[in-house]
Amino acid sequence: MNYDVIVAGELNADLLLNDIVEFPVIGKEIIANRMDLVLGSSSAIFASNLSAIGTKVAFTGNVGNDDFGLFCIECLKNNNVDTSLINIEEGIGTGLTVIMNYGEDRAMLTYQGAMKTFSIDQIKPDDLKLAKHLHFASYFLQPGIAPDIPRLFRTAKKLGLTVSFDPQWDPEEKWDINLKEVLPFVDVFLPNKKEFIAITGSADWEKSLYSLKDHSNVIAIKDGNNGSYVFHNGKISHCEPFLNNDVVDSIGAGDSFNAGFIHQFVKGAPVEKCQQYANLTGAISTTAAGGTGAFKEMDKARETAKQRFNCFDL
Secondary structure (H helix, E strand, C coil), rough: CCCCEEECCCCCCEEEEEEEECCCCCCCCCCCCEEEEEEEEHHHHHHHHHHHCCCEEECCCCCCCCCHHHHHHHHHCCCCCCCCCCCECCCCCCEEEEEEEEEEEEEEEEECHHHHHHHHHHCHHHHHHHCCCEEEEEEHHHHCHHHHHHHHHHHHHHHEEEEEEECCCCCCCCCCCCCHHHHCCCECCCEEEEHHHHHCCCCCHHHHHHHCCCCCCCCEEEEEEHHHEECCCCEEEEECCCCCCCCCCCCHHHHHHHHHHHHHHHHHHHCCHHHHHHHHHHHHCCCCCCCCCCHHHHHHHHEEEEEEECCCCC
């Protein structure tokens, strides 16, 4: 096989505005004292960081024929992600998210652009055969492919791939997805706690987990400073967080968690090790700006793991 993981999903740049004095108010102008243009989107941050920590990754998705599209492709290439399967769409711009950071909280505004046009017809079975695992994220931002996700996952499973899925937030907050239809074809489901509660429609998230026992494989729920929870074989396991007391920003922390989990999962590691490693990579992500900044130099990332989190296994 050519790749360990093929990532299918949205691709956009992030414009980060940091060190903002107060929250924006309609009709008023405020100042951001720092700006960064970085690789954005859950799928691309996941792919980039997964590759950085040592997994062979390819990416498929849509960008426009513009500077933002070229920027996204170059960022992925710089982290050794194979970009040959990315489609360049004419007549529509590359997606862009403007992110205003306030400590560990943020407000986001997204132009979907080319990610809206990504369809299942652009994911060839022969390309899937080149990998042993498929990851898909941001279901609600990609209306062109969302209705066909069950078919995509079934196809991947028939071809012998394992599958992971991170739904991400629904901007319209309709949460229209049938988990009992999708999850039987998903090996690792990776929502955060707020997303899981919204999708299931119940604040009793533990009860919701047990209601999915006959339909799911591994469900890994991210819960920020509370660590993470894994539901597997009918049991819930909690893993303590690696706390960072000096957060630069939390962009991509969840995607970095996903990358850590799947890095271990495709190697056949026990679920407990996948979860602990995921907590570590999620924490490391918060030590630098943007979702990929902390993993640009792996020597520094390993030093961060040792110095800040007393962990020597990265």
